[in-house]
Amino acid sequence: MSETNQRSATIAVLVENEAGVLARVIGLFSGRGYNIDSLTVAPVDETGRISRITVVTSGTEMVIEQIKAQLDRLVPVHKVSDLSLEGPHLTRELALIKVVAQGDDRVEALRLADAFRARVVDATTESFVFEMTGNAEKIDAFCALMRPIGLAEVSRTGAVAIARGTRHIAA
Amino acid sequence: MSAITTPAPATTDLRPGAEVILQALKEQGVEVIFGYPGGSVLPIYDALFQQNAIRHILVRHEQAAVHAAEGYARSTGKVGVVLVTSGPGATNAVTGLVDALLDSIPLVCLTGQVPTHLIGNDAFQEADTTGITRPATKHNYLVKRSEDLSRTVHEAFHVARSGRPGPVVIDLPKDILIKPAPYTEAPPASVPHRSYRPQVEPDAARIKEAVALLKGAKRPVIYAGGGVINAGPEASRLLGEFTHMTGMPCTNTLMGLGAFPASDPHFLGMLGMHGTVEANLAMHGCDVMLNIGARFDDRVTGRLDKFSPDSKKIHADIDPSSINKNVKVDVAIVGDAGRTLAALIEAWKADSAAQDKEALAGWWQQIKEWRAKDCLAYKQQGPIIKPQHAVKRLFEITREMGRETIISTEVGQHQMWAAQYFGFDKPNRWLTSGGLGTMGYGLPAAMGAQIANPDALCIDIAGEASILMNIQEMGTLAQYRLPVKVFILNNEYMGMVRQWQELLHGGRYSESYSAALPDFVKLAESFHAKGLRAENADQLDSVIREMIAHPGPVIADILVAKDENCFPMIPSGAAHNEMILGPDQEGNARSVTDEGKVLV
Ligand SMILES: Cc1cc2nc3c(=O)[nH]c(=O)nc-3n(C[C@H](O)[C@H](O)[C@H](O)COP(=O)(O)OP(=O)(O)OC[C@H]3O[C@@H](n4cnc5c(N)ncnc54)[C@H](O)[C@@H]3O)c2cc1C
Ligand SMILES: Cc1ncc(C[n+]2csc(CCOP(=O)(O)OP(=O)(O)O)c2C)c(N)n1
Ligand SMILES: [Mg+2]
Numbered sequence: 001m002s003e004t005n006q007r008s009a010t011i012a013v014l015v016e017n018e019a020g021v022l023a024r025v026i027g028l029f030s031g032r033g034y035n036i037d038s039l040t041v042a043p044v045d046e047t048g049r050i051s052r053i054t055v056v057t058s059g060t061e062m063v064i065e066q067i068k069a070q071l072d073r074l075v076p077v078h079k080v081s082d083l084s085l086e087g088p089h090l091t092r093e094l095a096l097i098k099v100v101a102q103g104d105d106r107v108e109a110l111r112l113a114d115a116f117r118a119r120v121v122d123a124t125t126e127s128f129v130f131e132m133t134g135n136a137e138k139i140d141a142f143c144a145l146m147r148p149i150g151l152a153e154v155s156r157t158g159a160v161a162i163a164r165g166t167r168h169i170a171a
Numbered sequence: 172m173s174a175i176t177t178p179a180p181a182t183t184d185l186r187p188g189a190e191v192i193l194q195a196l197k198e199q200g201v202e203v204i205f206g207y208p209g210g211s212v213l214p215i216y217d218a219l220f221q222q223n224a225i226r227h228i229l230v231r232h233e234q235a236a237v238h239a240a241e242g243y244a245r246s247t248g249k250v251g252v253v254l255v256t257s258g259p260g261a262t263n264a265v266t267g268l269v270d271a272l273l274d275s276i277p278l279v280c281l282t283g284q285v286p287t288h289l290i291g292n293d294a295f296q297e298a299d300t301t302g303i304t305r306p307a308t309k310h311n312y313l314v315k316r317s318e319d320l321s322r323t324v325h326e327a328f329h330v331a332r333s334g335r336p337g338p339v340v341i342d343l344p345k346d347i348l349i350k351p352a353p354y355t356e357a358p359p360a361s362v363p364h365r366s367y368r369p370q371v372e373p374d375a376a377r378i379k380e381a382v383a384l385l386k387g388a389k390r391p392v393i394y395a396g397g398g399v400i401n402a403g404p405e406a407s408r409l410l411g412e413f414t415h416m417t418g419m420p421c422t423n424t425l426m427g428l429g430a431f432p433a434s435d436p437h438f439l440g441m442l443g444m445h446g447t448v449e450a451n452l453a454m455h456g457c458d459v460m461l462n463i464g465a466r467f468d469d470r471v472t473g474r475l476d477k478f479s480p481d482s483k484k485i486h487a488d489i490d491p492s493s494i495n496k497n498v499k500v501d502v503a504i505v506g507d508a509g510r511t512l513a514a515l516i517e518a519w520k521a522d523s524a525a526q527d528k529e530a531l532a533g534w535w536q537q538i539k540e541w542r543a544k545d546c547l548a549y550k551q552q553g554p555i556i557k558p559q560h561a562v563k564r565l566f567e568i569t570r571e572m573g574r575e576t577i578i579s580t581e582v583g584q585h586q587m588w589a590a591q592y593f594g595f596d597k598p599n600r601w602l603t604s605g606g607l608g609t610m611g612y613g614l615p616a617a618m619g620a621q622i623a624n625p626d627a628l629c630i631d632i633a634g635e636a637s638i639l640m641n642i643q644e645m646g647t648l649a650q651y652r653l654p655v656k657v658f659i660l661n662n663e664y665m666g667m668v669r670q671w672q673e674l675l676h677g678g679r680y681s682e683s684y685s686a687a688l689p690d691f692v693k694l695a696e697s698f699h700a701k702g703l704r705a706e707n708a709d710q711l712d713s714v715i716r717e718m719i720a721h722p723g724p725v726i727a728d729i730l731v732a733k734d735e736n737c738f739p740m741i742p743s744g745a746a747h748n749e750m751i752l753g754p755d756q757e758g759n760a761r762s763v764t765d766e767g768k769v770l771v
Contacts, residue, residue: 015366016366020313023305027306031306062495062496066492066496069490069492069494069496070492072491073335073491074310075310075330075367076366076367077366
C-alpha cells in the first residue's frame with residue numbers, strides 16, 4: 001500500500017435481511033482488520049426483506065476501496081454505496097443522554113439542552129433523560145458539556161446517512 | 172443463514188429431507204460424495220444406502236474428505252461434494268474448507284447439525300458450524316425450514332461454482348433430514364440471484380484500454396494465475412492463442428501452472444519466491460504487465476514497494492476485491508478470464524496500431540540472456556539422490572510413457588521442486604495447496620483426482636513430514652483400489668523449515684528434524700499397498716518405473732540429499748531482482764533484514 005492518507009467513509013450497505021448477515025459484515029471488518037467507527041442496521045423496505053447497514057469506517061483510499069469490494073462480494077449484499085464519495089449527504093445520530101444533578105446544575109443542564117435542541121424525554125427530581133439528534137460531533141460536544149454537570153449514561157445509535165437531493169439507492 | 176424463502180411448491184409430493192437432498196444433488200450432476208458418517212447425518216447415509224446414482228467414498232478423516240473433494244474438483248472443473256457429521260465432523264473439515272477458500276476451489280460441504288430445537292443448548296456433538304465456517308467459506312447456510320431445503324442446495328452449488336469459486340457449507344439439523352420436505356427444481360440459469368450476481372463479461376472500454384497499452388508495449392509480460400484454470404480449459408487455450416498472436420512471454424503462478432504449456436518457448440516458468448530468474452526479472456523489468464486471474468500474492472510480489480516499479484499494470488480478475496488489494500493497477504478488468512481473453516483477442520485484431528516488433532525482439536534477447544543462467548540447473552553427482560533429480564526423472568519417465576498424469580503435492584520444498592521440475596502442458600493436472608499451504612493436502616487430493624480420472628496416473632509428490640498428516644488415507648486407497656502413487660522425497664527434515672532456519676536463524680534447526688520416522692515400505696504394506704525404496708541414484712529410475720507399473724497404490728520412499736535447499740529464492744522482504752541463486756550458480760546470498768524476518 002503506497003499511499004498513507006486516511007479518510008473517513010460513510011458506507012450504506014443494502015442487505016438481504018437474514019440471520020447471520022450482520023455477523024458476516026462485522027466478521028469481515030474484524031477478520032480483515034478494518035476499522036468500524038460506527039455501525040447501524042435496521043430493515044428499510046415495506047416487506048422487511050431488505051436491511052440497510054450504515055457503517056462509518058476509515059482508512060487509506062486503497063483500503064476503503066477494498067472494504068467496499070469485500071462487502072459487495074458477500075452473497076446477501078445487494079448494494080454498497082460510498083456516500084462520502086458520491087456527493088453531499090446527511091448524517092444523523094440519535095442519542096439518549098442521562099444527567100443526574102441537583103439544584104443549579106439542573107437549571108444549567110436544561111439551558112444547555114435548549115441551546116443544543118435536545119429534548120427532555122424523562123425527568124425526575126434528580127435526573128433528566130435528553131434525546132438529541134445530530135451528527136456525532138454535536139452529540140460529543142453536548143456530552144462534554146454535561147460531564148461536569150452530572151452526565152451519568154449515554155446511549156447512541158451510531159450514524160445513519162442518506163444522500164441529499166434526488167439521488168437514491170435501491171436494492 | 173438461509174435467506175431463501177421458498178414459495179409454496181407446485182407439487183405436494185413430500186419426502187424425507189435426506190431424500191430431497193440427494194435428489195437435489197443428482198439434479199446438480201453430483202456423482203461422488205466424499206464423507207464420513209455420524210449420528211446427525213445418519214438419515215442421509217440411510218438414503219445413500221438405498222440408491223445407486225451417487226457414489227460415496229468413505230475417507231478416514233474429514234479433513235481428507237475435503238481435500239479429496241478439492242482434488243476431484245480441480246482435476247475436473249466440477250463442484251466437489253463433502254458430507255460430514257455435526258460437531259467434530261464439521262470442525263475436522265474446517266482446514267480443508269479454508270484451503271479451498273484460499274485456492275478458489277468450488278465445493279459444497281454438507282454438515283450434520285443437532286435438531287433445530289436443540290441448537291444453542293450445547294447438545295451432544297453440537298458446534299456452531301455456521302459461526303465457525305463463516306470466515307472459512309464463500310458462503311454458508313443453516314437450513315431451518317424443510318421448504319427451504321432443495322432450494323438451498325441448488326443455490327449452494329450456484330454460489331460454489333460461479334464467480335470466484337469457493338467452498339459453501341450447508342448445515343443440516345437432523346430433524347430437517349427426517350421431516351417430509353417438498354422438492355423444488357433448480358431455477359433456470361436465466362433467473363438471476365436476488366443479490367449475488369458476479370460480473371462475467373468484461374467491460375469493452377477496459378479491454379480497449381488494455382489492448383492499447385499492450386500494443387504499445389516494448390517489454391510486455393503476461394502473468395497468468397489460477398483464475399485461468401478456474402475459467403475452464405477453453406481459457407487456457409485462449410491464453411495460448413493470445414500469447415502467440417502477441418508474441419509475448421508468459422509466466423504462471425504456482426496455482427496457474429498448466430494454464431500455459433510448460434514446453435512452449437514463450438513460457439518463462441513459474442514466478443515468485445521460488446520462481447525462475449527469467450520470470451522474475453521479466454516481471455521486474457517489464458513496461459506493461461497483463462495479470463490475468465492471479466492475485467498479486469505476497470509469494471509472487473515480494474517486497475511491494477519494489478515490485479515491477481516501471482510497468483503499467485493491467486489486471487483481469489472476476490473478483491473486484493482482488494483488484495487493487497495489494498498492488499495498484501492502471502487498468503482493471505472485471506470478468507471471467509476466458510471471456511476476457513476472447514475479448515482481448517478480438518480487440519487486438521480490431522486495433523490497427525502496430526506493435527513495436529523491434530523492441531519486442533530486444534526484450535526477448537534480454538530474456539534469453541536471463542534464461543541462459545539456467546537457474547534451475549543442479550548437479551546430480553555420486554550416489555546421493557538430489558531431490559530435483561528425482562522430480563525431473565519422474566517427469567521424464569511419465570512423459571515418455573505418455574500416460575495422462577496428474578500430480579498433487581504436499582507442502583514444503585518437495586512442492587516447490589515439483590513446481591519447478593515437473594512440466595505441465597495442460598490445465599487441471601496439477602493439484603497443490605497454494606494459499607493455505609496445507610501439509611497433508613496431497614494424498615487425499617490425489618485420491619479425489621483418481622476417483623474422477625480412473626485411468627490417469629495420479630502421483631502425490633510428498634515430503635516425509637507432510638505425508639504423515641493424512642497418512643490414514645492409505646486405508647481409503649486400499650478399500651477402493653485406487654492406484655495412487657505416493658512419491659516421498661525423504662530428506663528426513665521438514666526441509667522448508669530447515670531451509671529458513673539455515674538462511675534466517677543461524678542454522679539452529681529447532682524442531683525441524685523428522686525423528687522416529689516409520690518404515691514407509693512396511694507402512695505401505697500394512698495398508699495393503701506396495702512399498703518401494705530408492706537409496707541411491709542408481710535405483711531411482713527402476714523404482715519410478717516399478718511404482719508406475721504396479722497396478723495398485725504404492726509408496727515410493729526416495730531417500731534424497733538431506734541438506735538441499737530450494738533455489739532460486741527471493742527472501743522475504745526482498746525484491747524480484749534480489750534473488751538468491753543456488754550454490755551451483757554465480758550470485759551471492761544476501762542476508763535477510765529483520766523487517767524481512769517478520770514476514771512469513
Ligand atoms: C511453500 C510455498 C511456496 C510458494 N511459493 C510460490 C512461488 O514461488 N510462486 C507462486 O506463484 N506462488 C507460490 N506459492 C503459492 C502462493 O501462496 C499463492 O497461492 C499463489 O501465488 C496464488 O496464485 P494466483 O495468484 O494464481 O491466485 P489464486 O489463488 O489461484 O487465485 C485466483 C485469482 O483468480 C481469480 N479468478 C478466479 N476465477 C476466475 C475466473 N473464472 N476468471 C478470472 N479470474 C478468476 C480469483 O478472484 C483470484 O484473484 C507458494 C505456496 C507455498 C505453500
Ligand atoms: C499443517 C501445516 N503445519 C505446518 C506447516 C509449516 N510447514 C511448511 S513446510 C513444512 C515442512 C514440510 O516438511 P516435509 O513434508 O518433509 O517437506 P520438505 O520441505 O522436507 O520437502 C512445515 C512444517 C504447514 N505448511 N502446514
Ligand atoms: Mg522433508
